[in-house]
Amino acid sequence: MEKHKVICPYCGAGCQFNLLVQNGQVVGTEPLNGITNQGELCLKGMSGYDFINDTKILTPRVLHPMIRRTKGADLERVSWDEALDFTASKMQAIIDEYGPNAVMTTGSSRGGGNEANYVMQKFTRACIGTHSVDNCART
Amino acid sequence: MSCSIPGMEDAGCIFLFGYNPADSHPIVARRIVRAKEKGCKIIVADPRHIETARIADLYLPIKNGCNVAFLNAFANCLVNDGLYDKEFVAEHTNGFDEWWETIKNYTPESVQDITGVEPALIHQAAEMYATANPSAIIGWGMGVCQQKQNLKTVHTIASIACVAGQIGKPNSGLAPVRGQNNVQGSCDMGMLPNLYPGYQKVTDPAVRAKFAKAWGVPEEKLPLEEGYKLTDLGHLVDEGKVHCFYNYGEDPVQTEPDSAGMRKTLSELDLFICQDIFMTQTTMLADVILPATSWGEHEGVFTASDRSFQHFDAAVPPKGECRHDWEIFADLSTRMGYPMHYDNTEQIWNECISLCPNFVGATYEKMAPEGGYAQWPVKSTDVNDHGTADMFAGGKFTTKDGRANLMAHDWEAPSELPDDEYPLILCTVREVGHYSCRSMTGNCKTLALLADEPGFVRMNPADAQARGIKNGNIVSIHSRRGQVYSRADVSDRINKGTVYMTYQWWIGKCNELTMHKVDPVSHTPEDKFSACQVDAIADQVWAEGEVERQYTELKQALVDAAAPQDVEPGAAKFDDETHVNQIV
Amino acid sequence: MGNKRVVADSSRCIGCQTCMAACIEAHDIPGNIAAPRLRVTRTYEISAPVACHHCEDAPCAKACPTGALFFDPKNHRIGVNEDNCIGCKSCVMACPFGAVSVATTQVPVLMGDVRVGSQTKSFVLKCDLCVDRPGGPACAEACPTKGLTLVDEERLAELTAERARATIENEA
Numbered sequence: 102m103e104k105h106k107v108i109c110p111y112c113g114a115g116c117q118f119n120l121l122v123q124n125g126q127v128v129g130t131e132p133l134n135g136i137t138n139q140g141e142l143c144l145k146g147m148s149g150y151d152f153i154n155d156t157k158i159l160t161p162r163v164l165h166p167m168i169r170r171t172k173g174a175d176l177e178r179v180s181w182d183e184a185l186d187f188t189a190s191k192m193q194a195i196i197d198e199y200g201p202n203a204v205m206t207t208g209s210s211r212g213g214g215n216e217a218n219y220v221m222q223k224f225t226r227a228c229i230g231t232h233s234v235d236n237c238a239r240t
Numbered sequence: 241m242s243c244s245i246p247g248m249e250d251a252g253c254i255f256l257f258g259y260n261p262a263d264s265h266p267i268v269a270r271r272i273v274r275a276k277e278k279g280c281k282i283i284v285a286d287p288r289h290i291e292t293a294r295i296a297d298l299y300l301p302i303k304n305g306c307n308v309a310f311l312n313a314f315a316n317c318l319v320n321d322g323l324y325d326k327e328f329v330a331e332h333t334n335g336f337d338e339w340w341e342t343i344k345n346y347t348p349e350s351v352q353d354i355t356g357v358e359p360a361l362i363h364q365a366a367e368m369y370a371t372a373n374p375s376a377i378i379g380w381g382m383g384v385c386q387q388k389q390n391l392k393t394v395h396t397i398a399s400i401a402c403v404a405g406q407i408g409k410p411n412s413g414l415a416p417v418r419g420q421n422n423v424q425g426s427c428d429m430g431m432l433p434n435l436y437p438g439y440q441k442v443t444d445p446a447v448r449a450k451f452a453k454a455w456g457v458p459e460e461k462l463p464l465e466e467g468y469k470l471t472d473l474g475h476l477v478d479e480g481k482v483h484c485f486y487n488y489g490e491d492p493v494q495t496e497p498d499s500a501g502m503r504k505t506l507s508e509l510d511l512f513i514c515q516d517i518f519m520t521q522t523t524m525l526a527d528v529i530l531p532a533t534s535w536g537e538h539e540g541v542f543t544a545s546d547r548s549f550q551h552f553d554a555a556v557p558p559k560g561e562c563r564h565d566w567e568i569f570a571d572l573s574t575r576m577g578y579p580m581h582y583d584n585t586e587q588i589w590n591e592c593i594s595l596c597p598n599f600v601g602a603t604y605e606k607m608a609p610e611g612g613y614a615q616w617p618v619k620s621t622d623v624n625d626h627g628t629a630d631m632f633a634g635g636k637f638t639t640k641d642g643r644a645n646l647m648a649h650d651w652e653a654p655s656e657l658p659d660d661e662y663p664l665i666l667c668t669v670r671e672v673g674h675y676s677c678r679s680m681t682g683n684c685k686t687l688a689l690l691a692d693e694p695g696f697v698r699m700n701p702a703d704a705q706a707r708g709i710k711n712g713n714i715v716s717i718h719s720r721r722g723q724v725y726s727r728a729d730v731s732d733r734i735n736k737g738t739v740y741m742t743y744q745w746w747i748g749k750c751n752e753l754t755m756h757k758v759d760p761v762s763h764t765p766e767d768k769f770s771a772c773q774v775d776a777i778a779d780q781v782w783a784e785g786e787v788e789r790q791y792t793e794l795k796q797a798l799v800d801a802a803a804p805q806d807v808e809p810g811a812a813k814f815d816d817e818t819h820v821n822q823i824v
Numbered sequence: 825m826g827n828k829r830v831v832a833d834s835s836r837c838i839g840c841q842t843c844m845a846a847c848i849e850a851h852d853i854p855g856n857i858a859a860p861r862l863r864v865t866r867t868y869e870i871s872a873p874v875a876c877h878h879c880e881d882a883p884c885a886k887a888c889p890t891g892a893l894f895f896d897p898k899n900h901r902i903g904v905n906e907d908n909c910i911g912c913k914s915c916v917m918a919c920p921f922g923a924v925s926v927a928t929t930q931v932p933v934l935m936g937d938v939r940v941g942s943q944t945k946s947f948v949l950k951c952d953l954c955v956d957r958p959g960g961p962a963c964a965e966a967c968p969t970k971g972l973t974l975v976d977e978e979r980l981a982e983l984t985a986e987r988a989r990a991t992i993e994n995e996a
Contacts, residue, residue: 103555105553105554105555106551106552106553106610107535107536107552107553107555108421108542108544108550108551108552109421110421110422110535110542110680111420111421111675111680111681112264112265112267112418112419112420112421112675113265113417113418113419113420113421113422113423113424113544113545114245114265114266114267114268114417114544114545115245115421115542115543115544115545115546115548115550115613116267117550117610117611120536120555120556122555122556125556125557126556127536127555127556133610133611134610134611135550135610135611135613136245136246136548136550136611136613136626137245137246137267137544137546137548138267139246141267141270141968141969142267142842142966142968143266143267143672143840143842143968144266144672144673144686144687144690144840144841144842144844144845144846144966145672145673145674145675145681145687146267147842147845147846147849147966148684148685148686148687148845148846148848148849149675149680149681149684149687150536150684151683151684151685152534152679152680152681152682152683152684153534153535153536153537153555153556155559155683156683156684156685157683157799158682158683158684158685158688159678159679159682159683159688159746159795159798160518160519160520160679160682160683160795160798160799160802161518161519161798161799161802162517162518162519162531162534162559162560162562163516163517163518163519163523163529163531163562163802163805164531164559164560164561164562164805165531165560165561165805166528166529166530166531166561167528167529167804167805168527168528168529169526169527169528172510172527175804176529176801176804176805177804177807177809178804178805178806178807178808178809179809180809181561181563181571183809184528184530185568185571185572185575186575187528188511188513188528188530188572189572189575189576191484191510191511191527191528192484192486192511192513192576193576195483195484195510195511198483199481199483201463202467202468202481202482203481203482203483203484204482204483204484204485204486205467205468205470205473205476205482205484205485205486206485206486206488207431207470207486207487207488207489207490208426208429208431208488208489209422209426209488209489209490209565210420210421210422210423210425210426210431210489210490211420211421211422211489211490211535211676211680212421212422212489212517212534212535212680213422213488213489213532213535213538213540213565214422214425214535214538214539214540214541214542214552214565214585215422215425215428215429215540215541215542215543215549215589215592216540216541216566216585216588216589216592217488217538217540217564217565217566217569218422218425218426218429218430218431219429219430219437219566219588219589219591219592220565220566220569220570220580220582220588221431221488221565221566221569222429222430222431222436222437223455223569223573223580224569224570224572224573224578224580226436226451226455226461226462227451227455227456227457227461227462227573227578228573228576228577228578228580229576230461230462230463231463231467232433232434232442232462232463232465232466232467233433233467233468233482234430234431234432234433234467235431235432235433235467235468235469235470236423236426236427236431236432236470236490237420237423237426237470237490237492237495261838262838262839262840263839263840266838266840266842266968267968269838269840269969270838270968270969273835273836273838273969274969289868291837291838291839291871292838294869294870294871295835672839672840672841673841673845685852685858686845686848686849686852686858687845689848689858689859690841690844690845690848690860731866732867732868733866733868
């Protein structure tokens with residue numbers, strides 16, 4: 102059984118625990134002596150791990166890039182290259198026509214982490230040229 | 241938080257105002273239980289008799305929507321009852337006289353109609369808080385933030401801590417505990433239209449020059465004007481100002497007020513990009529869906545509510561074609577003419593902390609071991625220096641003159657008051673076993689077994705009885721915005737006249753009912769107060785079936801929306817041709 | 825040696841249901857049913873999970889006509905044999921603590937190795953003290969405020985002695 106140290110992705114208490122991994126599946130948790138949780142977990146930390154395995158209890162994971170070629174068209178799976186080129190050209194066209202403030206982006210206050218957020222705001226500011234990046238701290 | 245989560249148990253008094261830790265942060269609630277066992281006095285002001293109210297030394301059953309009036313009365317007692325810290329006020333604050341001009345009008349007696357609380361209780365609470373030894377903490381949550389006067393309420397709380405001298409010493413001050421695991425981190429990283437990473441103002445030319453140089457862009461590329469706020473998306477799209485929305489790891493159709501309005505906004509965008517791990521009610525509307533790795537599949541740093549940075553590892557490899565969020569952003573940026581390349585998260589983190597003076601000591605090395613953390617401000621890279629547990633030591637604040645500016649505001653009534661048609665107050669709250677939009681916890685077997693659709697509407701026995709509603713019945717709840725079904729949870733811990741819906745449910749979805757009414761400065765919606773009506777349903781067999789039908793239909797719609805991802809690029813057309821051939 | 829039971833300290837209970845989640849996980853194994861055997865219960869003033877008291881003279885076991893509930897002195901408990909349960913609910917009626925319930929689930933009907941259909945099966949749901957679990961009761965281990973304790977005869981004797989001492993001090 103592999104063990105990997107993580108910080109809980111649920112509330113803001115910042116509990117430390119191990120994810121227990123067997124055959125590539127997350128099969129359990131084990132509390133660690135983190136600064137805030139001292140070896141204790143609540144039910145979300147203890148039992149909130151199996152969504153990673155794509156259980157499809159509520160809704161499926163998205164595993165491949167998809168686009169709608171025109172507004173209202175059906176979703177279509179495409180390669181990463183095509184998805185990102187499509188996005189880049191559409192976004193550039195909007196910036197060219199309406200200016201950088203016509204684009205809004207968000208951070209994620211959930212599982213992505215600080216580094217992902219940092220790169221997102223750098224992309225928004227340095228590449229697009231707007232400060233219209235925000236997060237869900239308001240809701 | 242100006243204090244730390246571990247330090248809460250060593251405070252002399254914890255005053256919880258609009259915060260139910262047992263449901264939102266059980267591990268913080270645990271600290272409060274331990275504090276109580278160590279002799280800490282507990283004060284709870286909440287319309288509901290919440291778990292912590294059971295162990296409180298003083299419970300104040302306030303009316304919904306009274307926040308600023310109640311706190312002004314509390315502040316009034318600090319002065320009129322001779323409880324305030326004259327020395328702290330003189331040496332560390334500005335504007336006391338002006339502050340008092342407003343506060344003096346709010347005696348507990350004069351606002352009793354608004355607060356619903358016996359004046360004597362407010363006097364006692366003020367005394368318990370002000371005289372607490374060695375320190376007192378005020379903890380608050382969404383009961384403060386998701387109200388009409390949210391920012392003004394925070395000003396008032398902070399001023400109370402200063403006037404009472406209960407800040408600037410260990411285990412004292414302010415404990416606004418964050419709802420999501422990394423809201424603090426999002427703010428730290430500058431996911432805000434007015435701040436760069438590390439709380440550096442976008443309007444400050446020197447800050448702009450620093451970031452422009454570090455990022456290798458001309459200064460003109462980075463505006464000196466603030467950007468747009470997320471809660472303004474609706475009218476910005478209506479007015480033709482915003483045409484593209486890149487939504488990363490959030491589900492606004494579920495979590496923002498007025499879901500119908502949000503769906504309309506998203507459908508009117510020229511380009512709607514969703515980067516997520518799940519097919520959600522938001523993802524399914526997107527023009528571009530970019531699949532990202534989940535927590536458990538990538539490493540990184542989160543910031544806890546008390547400013548503690550902690551590092552998490554990856555446990556399992558990415559699924560399907562999922563890529564790390566930061567790789568997707570960097571790749572897209574490169575394709576749009578601003579090349580970005582990182583080998584790993586540590587490179588990104590090191591660039592970030594090098595630009596943020598308060599974070600420079602938060603190295604991966606410090607955060608790596610079990611129990612490792614770095615709490616900002618953290619300026620030394622010495623592995624034994626974990627940073628700052630308590631901010632504002634010695635009463636030194638982060639203002640220009642180092643003094644706190646006291647602020648007082650007049651109370652205003654909530655925006656939508658109950659009336660004959662919608663006689664009940666609707667307040668949105670949290671389900672202990674679920675989280676945020678529920679895409680993660682709803683896919684966890686144990687948590688789904690403990691609580692599932694259509695969620696709960698918690699109400700007082702008198703309100704239930706008046707409507708012929710029994711505990712456990714499916715009921716219909718409607719407001720000026722919409723109608724949903726949920727399950728009645730009847731309890732005398734709930735105050736009469738208000739119903740509480742947990743906001744995690746996709747069928748029993750309170751945000752179909754809430755209104756989009758935001759505070760003019762913080763732009764936070766007033767989720768804690770709107771008007772609704774609850775009706776009994778005579779035919780419970782039909783109601784159970786209807787809820788089941790809606791749930792099955794929604795789950796099928798999500799599966800259908802995700803189905804195209806099972807068809808490899810190029811294969812769809814071939815399938816169509818085969819189909820045509822078969823018909824022929 | 826008498827029966828053991830899990831006892832809750834309501835002053836430490838925060839109503840978070842972590843005990844219930846731990847109970848579900850402990851019983852989420854083939855042949856068992858993933859449902860909590862204890863239930864967090866609330867009044868205006870009190871919160872605490874309610875679980876089987878493992879009475880020495882258990883009315884539930886006496887009422888059970890099929891031996892689904894039985895006296896299990898080896899494990900110091902009232903044992904559960906789910907296979908025998910017929911769903912008659914005599915145990916639910918007999919338990920003075922509201923700590924026993926009956927659930928139904930669909931189980932496959934097999935003909936040899938071939939599944940030919942499914943049928944409804946009753947399960948009595950009651951604390952089994954997690955006797956097969958090396959760490960003891962999952963609920964007590966998981967409770968984040970350490971408000972649940974496995975109490976045995978030795979612990980009861982200690983408690984009785986402590987309270988007797990307190991009594992003479994109070995009455996002196």
